[in-house]
Amino acid sequence: MNQPRATKVLAIGYVWPEPRSSAAGGYVMQLLGTFLQQGWDVTFSSPAGAGEHQEDLTALGIREVPIELNNSSFDAFVSELAPDIVLFEQFMMEEQFGWRVEKHCPDALRVLGTQDLQSLRHARHQRLKDRLKASDDANDFSDLFAPALREEFELMADTDLAKREIAALYRSDLNLMISEVEIELLVEQFNVPRSLLHWCPLMVDVPDSPPAPFEDRGHFIHIGNFRHAPNWDAVLWLKTTIWPLIREQLPTAQLHIYGAYTPPKATALHNAAQGFHVMNWAEDALQVMSAARVCLAPLRFGAGIKGKLVDAMICGTPNVTTPIGAEAMHGQEQWPGAITRTAQDFADSAVQLYKDQSQWSSAQTVGLQLLAQRYQKQVHGPALIAKLEYYQQHLSQLRRDNFTGSMLRHHQHKSTQYMSQWIEAKNRFKEDT
Known part of the structure; x- marks a missing residue:
């Protein structure tokens, strides 16, 4: 037959x-x-x-x-x-x-x-450009996030x-x-x-082995292709506003930034004395994500859902992001970290998550549950x-x-x-x- x-x-x-x-x-x-x-x-x-x-x-x-x-x-x-x-x-x-x-x-x-x-992504980018021209306030972008x-x-x-x-x-x-x-x-x-x-x-496949625990991790991470405009904007907001606020509270904190196709303008931001490390491309994104304690995703515009935050959940790495970063990603479920609207709240949440093992462990569990509820292959x-x-x-x-x-x-x-x-x-x- x-x-x-x-x-x-x-x-x-x-x-x-x-x-x-x-x-x-x-x-x-x-x-x-x-x-x-x-x-x-x-x-x-x-x-x-x-x-x-x-x-x-x-x-x-x-x-x-x-x-x-x-x-x-x-x-x-x-x-x-x-x-x-x-x-x-x-x-x-x-x-x-x-x-x-x-x-x-x-x-x-x-x-x-x-x-x-x-x-949608391009329209939101234009709205951010207009906002930056209209005001030099680099802290509060609440008016950009989750409009009707x-x-x-x-x-x-x-x-x-x-x-x-x-x-x-x-x-x-x-x-x-x-x-x-x-x-x-x-x-x-x-x-x-x-x-x-x-x-x-x-x-994705939900991990069947436990991720690395709190005590085995020791720095912040940001990851994203530099050719994608929202990622580059996030790095700039980190460099100019958010990271200095974090370092005020954690003077020895280190941030590792990974991204494919790293341009010279990005490598120029590298400053080891400030703990701001531009690491270029990560051959294994899950490996470097698993080594970090907290993922930072300060997205001021964008669309779709964010692969870096799904990767963070797979690796058991809690994150701090914005309403744009978390959009359409968790439905009515809890978020595995914090969703913030200002640079100061972003920094405070990142520091708290980095220091508080109980809160961190709870966020890790929430992330794995969210994967199982919404993203199973x-x-x-x-x-x-x-x-x-x-x-x-x-x-x-x-x-x-x-x-x-x-x-x-x-x-x-x-x-x-x-x-x-x-x-x-x-x-x-x-x-x-």
Whole structure:
């Protein structure tokens, strides 16, 4: 008897996955791992160049196929591959390749992995810039944290980025959302049908061995890819305001800052005399997180959920963060550390958590419980597979119901198609001449 053909998945990445450099890379690998565990046939493609810390996908049984922007070679590739599911990582990949997939593989389920709402992150960044221009108060940023959804909508609604991103959500058959807050924003303010959105947060295995105890740890840690603007802003707020407040209370305290792609402007902040150590890239983020006593994540803007804080919970490392850092991460559950709104409260909470073993141990336990309640791979992985299979089986009806998406594909993809073909023709002309 013939065995049924394995489901073919094509993932199109903005970059090649670097799970040791960013939470985004880790999330992509979690999705790919879920597909492999299901026995699916997985191919990963990207128009980006090789990354310094990219994962060896071929060692995992995933084909790596480089692709080009604005080049019809992709049409032949995708036609021959004939995927059943196409996953676009970030909306720009849907813009670039969505129309080609629709044209050559019309029956493929088109899925967009958002990781975070970029238009929300950018709007919040602009709000922070405006606030910094308007006031030199570096302590209290309460007005930036957790505004009403309507305020977020008004920040985003007139931006080109939001219009592009949300149009891509409509054009996709299903969108993987990492943040429940962003789901509510899209549904309640942008009127995106809830049926287009599937909550799929970071998916991890809950540790089965106890993490290192209080007495075996001895410094603070901050970790995050320096190419991600919220992380760089957090380092600046630490350096200029928060860390001096901590050192006033703990004169010998040490802070280790790790991040991939450390720029010269970051290494210039290193000051051993102040206990402010810029450590560059950590080959094993969990190892360095497990050695620290408290994780500091003073995020003044951002979106999605924070991989560094999930890593902290995995390692049993309590943290101090802001409402932006904790957004969509704990639901109605306790937070494994402290959520603060001012630099002074942040510093005081960090010092208290660092010194108080009882409070620290309680926060460690809360973090492990939170992992089990919200982030278990064995819960979210099967839920994702079930949703994808259901959408494959009911694809025609789901697309018919999503008339707005069909309309946007008709108009936007035509313009994208013609622009891409014009660029390709221009490039060919240059080569010929």
